[in-house]
Amino acid sequence: MSFSISDRCVNCYACLDLCPSNAISQGVSQFHIDSLRCTECAGHFADPQCASICPVEGALLDGEGQALHPPGSLTGIPPTLRVVAMEGQPAASLLP
Amino acid sequence: MELIASTATPPTRGCKAKGCGTNDDGLAGLPASVREQVQNHPCFSEKAHHHFARMHVAVAPACNIQCHYCNRKYDCSNESRPGVVSEVLTPDQAIRKVKAVAAAIPQMTVLGIAGPGDPLANPERTFETFRRLSEETPDIKLCVSTNGLRLPEFADEIARYNIQHVTITINCLDPEIGARIYPWIFWNHRRIRGVKAAKILIRNQLKGLEMLVERGVLVKVNSVMIPGVNDHHLAEVSRAVKERGAFLHNVMPLIAEAEHGTFYGVTGQRAPSNAELHALQESCSDSMSMMRHCRQCRADAVGMLGEDRGQEFTLDKIASQEIDYPTAMARRQRVQRAILDSLAEATPPLAAKPPPEALIAVASKGGQVVDEHFGHARHFSIYRVSAGRRAFVERRAVALYCSGASDCPEEEERLEGHLGALADCNGVLCSRIGIGPWQQLERAGIEPSSSYALEPIDQALDRFYQDLLEQGKLTTSHPQQATA
Numbered sequence: 001m002s003f004s005i006s007d008r009c010v011n012c013y014a015c016l017d018l019c020p021s022n023a024i025s026q027g028v029s030q031f032h033i034d035s036l037r038c039t040e041c042a043g044h045f046a047d048p049q050c051a052s053i054c055p056v057e058g059a060l061l062d063g064e065g066q067a068l069h070p071p072g073s074l075t076g077i078p079p080t081l082r083v084v085a086m087e088g089q090p091a092a093s094l095l096p
Numbered sequence: 097m098e099l100i101a102s103t104a105t106p107p108t109r110g111c112k113a114k115g116c117g118t119n120d121d122g123l124a125g126l127p128a129s130v131r132e133q134v135q136n137h138p139c140f141s142e143k144a145h146h147h148f149a150r151m152h153v154a155v156a157p158a159c160n161i162q163c164h165y166c167n168r169k170y171d172c173s174n175e176s177r178p179g180v181v182s183e184v185l186t187p188d189q190a191i192r193k194v195k196a197v198a199a200a201i202p203q204m205t206v207l208g209i210a211g212p213g214d215p216l217a218n219p220e221r222t223f224e225t226f227r228r229l230s231e232e233t234p235d236i237k238l239c240v241s242t243n244g245l246r247l248p249e250f251a252d253e254i255a256r257y258n259i260q261h262v263t264i265t266i267n268c269l270d271p272e273i274g275a276r277i278y279p280w281i282f283w284n285h286r287r288i289r290g291v292k293a294a295k296i297l298i299r300n301q302l303k304g305l306e307m308l309v310e311r312g313v314l315v316k317v318n319s320v321m322i323p324g325v326n327d328h329h330l331a332e333v334s335r336a337v338k339e340r341g342a343f344l345h346n347v348m349p350l351i352a353e354a355e356h357g358t359f360y361g362v363t364g365q366r367a368p369s370n371a372e373l374h375a376l377q378e379s380c381s382d383s384m385s386m387m388r389h390c391r392q393c394r395a396d397a398v399g400m401l402g403e404d405r406g407q408e409f410t411l412d413k414i415a416s417q418e419i420d421y422p423t424a425m426a427r428r429q430r431v432q433r434a435i436l437d438s439l440a441e442a443t444p445p446l447a448a449k450p451p452p453e454a455l456i457a458v459a460s461k462g463g464q465v466v467d468e469h470f471g472h473a474r475h476f477s478i479y480r481v482s483a484g485r486r487a488f489v490e491r492r493a494v495a496l497y498c499s500g501a502s503d504c505p506e507e508e509e510r511l512e513g514h515l516g517a518l519a520d521c522n523g524v525l526c527s528r529i530g531i532g533p534w535q536q537l538e539r540a541g542i543e544p545s546s547s548y549a550l551e552p553i554d555q556a557l558d559r560f561y562q563d564l565l566e567q568g569k570l571t572t573s574h575p576q577q578a579t580a
Contacts, residue, residue: 010168010169011157011184012157012158012159012168012213013157013158013184013213013218013221014157014158014159014160014213014217014282017158017218017220045285046285046286047285047286047287049285051287052282052285052286052287053158053160053282053287055159055162055168056168056169074162074279074280075162075164075279075359076164076279076359077359077362077363078363081362081363
């Protein structure tokens with residue numbers, strides 16, 4: 001199976017540097033995974049390396065196209081606050 | 097409110113305090129050899145930052161930890177906080193940019209790599225850049241900033257490229273606190289979370305610090321002050337890093353605007369007030385030389401501290417430039433020598449041959465004329481003025497203390513933020529000002545004036561500067577020294 005990268009990628013190079021299969025390259029607007037090369041790090045590491053360092057939720061997708069890191073899983077920002085964050089409104093009132 | 101807890105002796109404040117002061121250069125407690133090394137480094141020497149410039153090259157996009165004050169979407173050109181850049185450079189592009197800036201700004205003495213990720217999480221790009229610079233631009237001091245996670249691994253390599261200065265961001269020594277700042281780290285090919293992650297990070301930071309000190313590298317420690325998370329813990333951090341040989345501690349305020357989309361920003365974590373920041377810096381200064389003029393630059397900033405000339409040196413603008421570096425280097429040497437000579441001349445005890453400089457704050461609505469009431473100002477524009485010369489330094493925000501509300505706090509308390517924000521200024525220009533604030537400013541050695549209300553700012557600055565000069569209020573360049 002192979003992972004893929006969505007348009008949420010911020011081009012930080014972290015995955016590219018780590019990939020043991022040289023499956024990752026820089027595309028026009030974001031990084032790209034070569035599905036023929038990606039092994040999800042089988043035989044190299046216990047955990048897939050790109051998935052272990054990617055800082056952006058929703059940027060990496062599994063073989064089924066599902067986000068490996070759903071909202072809140074890396075930043076700790078509760079999904080309910082994400083919309084608020086996008087709109088630039090302070091969210092203090094939503095906190096307990 | 098008192099800035100620090102009262103003690104038997106009067107509290108040291110502002111430039112009287114250890115490690116601050118435009119006259120003593122903030123590094124008074126340090127050995128002469130260290131002062132020599134940092135005398136032309138704008139980030140370490142408060143005196144130098146008026147005269148020497150620095151630049152960062154953004155060759156290090158990848159990071160290996162997540163901090164709750166950081167958002168990894170870093171391509172916004174409207175932000176000016178650390179970790180934000182407009183374009184990531186290859187080492188080759190970085191070298192071109194450094195040469196272009198060095199030729200155009202001969203007082204640029206320092207090149208730093210500070211991100212936008214962690215330089216040591218990008219070892220090939222970072223060290224390739226340093227290696228080439230150490231060969232091709234040998235007159236430029238090299239610096240690196242890091243979260244410290246991989247420092248032990250790279251301490252030898254850092255020493256090899258003649259990198260004189262390293263900044264480690266250490267926000268805590270307690271992993272429980274760390275777990276509230278760092279949600280995860282990438283270590284040993286795994287993503288590790290929580291207290292376990294913080295423990296590894298802190299261990300490596302302290303070990304890295306010790307290793308660098310052993311190798312003769314000057315280490316500064318940065319800490320982000322996060323109220324309610326690590327604020328009560330930072331004095332202990334100060335002591336611990338001093339014990340291990342760090343020469344300077346820089347406590348910076350958290351930046352946490354909701355629109356930045358950081359964890360702290362969107363969850364409503366507040367930033368410290370100026371007064372809280374200054375109080376903490378005071379309490380840390382008992383154990384350690386403190387840095388107080390940090391401008392929290394972007395990872396691609398260019399120019400004097402507080403200014404960013406990055407737009408003059410974008411890739412498209414430097415692409416066609418051919419720099420004759422030996423010629424540029426000769427000019428740089430002359431310019432820098434002249435600056436150091438004039439600094440040496442201007443040094444007390446009996447300075448005053450060159451006209452003294454004044455730092456003047458201006459309250460203005462539109463930035464053209466002096467037309468804002470002191471109490472209504474939400475920010476002040478700070479200018480450096482000497483005979484016939486004015487330079488804009490920066491804008492400083494202050495909380496509105498005069499809202500007309502009846503629940504106004506005590507006057508002393510209300511003005512604390514203003515006094516903190518203007519502490520290094522000789523004077524402040526505004527259109528009107530109340531008698532209470534007037535007296536408090538005077539007591540703090542800051543001369544208020546509404547005499548030039550509605551005049552153009554440049555003209556008002558010149559005339560006010562003359563007033564201060566004639567009244568003998570500029571014989572020392574720092575107000576608090578004159579009055580303390």
